[in-house]
Amino acid sequence: MPTVSELKEFSTQIRRDILRMVNAVNSGHPGGSLGCTEFMTVMYQEILDYSSNFDMDGKGEDLFFLSNGHISPVFYSVLARSGFFPVAELATFRKINTRLQGHPTTHEGLPGVRMSAGSLGQGLSVAIGAASAKKLNGDDHLVYTLHGDGELQEGQIWEAAMYAAGKKVDNLISTIDYNLKQIDGATDDVMPLGNLRDKFEAFGWKVLEVKNGNDIESVLNGLKLAKTETGKGKPVCILMHTEMGNGVDFMMGTHAWHGKAPNDEQLEIALAQNPETLGDY
Numbered sequence: 001m002p003t004v005s006e007l008k009e010f011s012t013q014i015r016r017d018i019l020r021m022v023n024a025v026n027s028g029h030p031g032g033s034l035g036c037t038e039f040m041t042v043m044y045q046e047i048l049d050y051s052s053n054f055d056m057d058g059k060g061e062d063l064f065f066l067s068n069g070h071i072s073p074v075f076y077s078v079l080a081r082s083g084f085f086p087v088a089e090l091a092t093f094r095k096i097n098t099r100l101q102g103h104p105t106t107h108e109g110l111p112g113v114r115m116s117a118g119s120l121g122q123g124l125s126v127a128i129g130a131a132s133a134k135k136l137n138g139d140d141h142l143v144y145t146l147h148g149d150g151e152l153q154e155g156q157i158w159e160a161a162m163y164a165a166g167k168k169v170d171n172l173i174s175t176i177d178y179n180l181k182q183i184d185g186a187t188d189d190v191m192p193l194g195n196l197r198d199k200f201e202a203f204g205w206k207v208l209e210v211k212n213g214n215d216i217e218s219v220l221n222g223l224k225l226a227k228t229e230t231g232k233g234k235p236v237c238i239l240m241h242t243e244m245g246n247g248v249d250f251m252m253g254t255h256a257w258h259g260k261a262p263n264d265e266q267l268e269i270a271l272a273q274n275p276e277t278l279g280d281y
Contacts, residue, residue, distance in 0.1 A: 002045050007216045009277040010081065011041040015247045016280060017077035019270050021093040022261040028094060028102065031257040032148060033074035035179050035214070035242040039146065040078040042219045047227075049141060054084060054111040062141045063130050065115055067123020068148035068177065069103040070259070076100050079112040081278065090281045121154025123147065124174060128164050131172045142230060145174040150182030153191045158203070164235040165204025173226045175238040177213070181255040196239055206234040213240035214247075247274055 002010070014037045022028030044050075048062045066075050073093065080087045085099075092098035099108040103118040115126045123145050131143040151157065164172060176196065180187050187193055200207045206229050210222035219240070226236045244258065245251025248270040251262075262270055 004216055004220075007038075007041055007045055007220075010045060011037045011216065012247075012274050013081065013276065013278040014041060014074060014077045015274045016271055016276060017081075017090055018073040019248070019262060019267055019274070020280065021073045021077070021090055023264065023267040024091070025094045026261045026263075028073055028261055029070045029259045030073065030248075030261065031181070031244040031251060031255070031259070032068065032071040032177060032179070034248060034251065035244045035246045036071060036074050036146065036177055037246065038214050038216050038219050039175065039177070039240060039242075040074050042216060042223060043144065044078050044082045046220060047223045048144070052083065056106075056114060058114065058130070059137065059139060060141065062144065063114060063127070063134075064144045064146075065123045065127045065130070066104060066117050067127075067145055068120060068151050069117025069123075070120075071148075072100070072102060072104050072117075075104060075112075079110075080281075082112075084112040085110065087281045120148070120151045121156040124157055124160040124164070127172060127174070128160055128167075128169050131164075131169050132167070134171055135169075140171070142227065143172050145172070147174060147176050148182065149176055149178050149180065149193060149196075150187055150190065152176065152193055152196070153187075161200065161203045161205065161235075168233050169235050170231055170233050172235040173223070173230065173238065174235065175223075175240050177242055178239050179242045179244045181244045181258065183255065183258045185255055200237045200239075204234060205237045206232070207237045207239065210238055210240040213242035249273065 093100045099110040104113045127145045212218045251257040
């Protein structure tokens with residue numbers, strides 16, 4: 001298992017990948033991707049029990065579904081650096097007829113991607129289906145999801161949340177990237193979310209909080225604790241407090257970089273704040 005220091009080095013390289021990917025095509029979503037680097041690092045380097053031979057069935061292994069698919073840069077980078085496909089392929093991000101489209105798709109057969117995630121709000125429903133199938137098949141592995149907090153403004157999320165609790169889908173852990181920002185501004189200004197802990201608990205979920213979702217150890221401890229809460233009759237929700245644009249000072253504290261790529265000068269400033277650790281693609 002990697003050390004905390006190694007996980008931090010890994011996440012720093014992921015941030016470099018994200019920045020270089022979106023800069024190269026002047027397109028993509030760096031803000032949320034940077035905010036979730038620690039989570040995705042811990043998920044694929046420590047938490048998930050997955051096979052090195054990817055197949056869509058996913059029998060006998062944990063499954064992960066990225067519901068807020070616009071943060072594909074962090075997803076692709078972590079998948080590549082976890083061995084799902086060549087790191088060099090990151091250079092094809094958002095280019096015509098390549099496997100690394102702006103939102104993850106399944107038709108090109110990219111290893112690690114189990115659902116198309118363009119329209120928000122659908123990932124929880126898909127994950128519930130997968131988790132239910134594992135129960136029917138006697139597979140005791142877990143299903144994980146990641147959602148944006150702005151995504152919770154989609155009604156389908158709450159229909160799925162109601163179903164998961166009602167049907168006791170207790171092999172499911174869903175994490176909310178709780179950064180309080182979305183494409184048009186603060187979530188409180190666009191559509192207030194209210195008290196998410198109270199809401200998920202009212203829907204019948206077990207709720208945990210990670211106060212600093214940009215700290216490797218906090219994320220690791222939160223996910224490990226969540227695993228201990230599975231199998232007890234309730235799905236598990238983690239409210240993970242993060243900073244959009246984490247690791248790049250001029251991207252933090254604002255929603256402006258939700259879907260805007262840094263220019264060449266800004267890229268160099270951002271990369272200088274995140275020294276190379278594993279080698280760029």
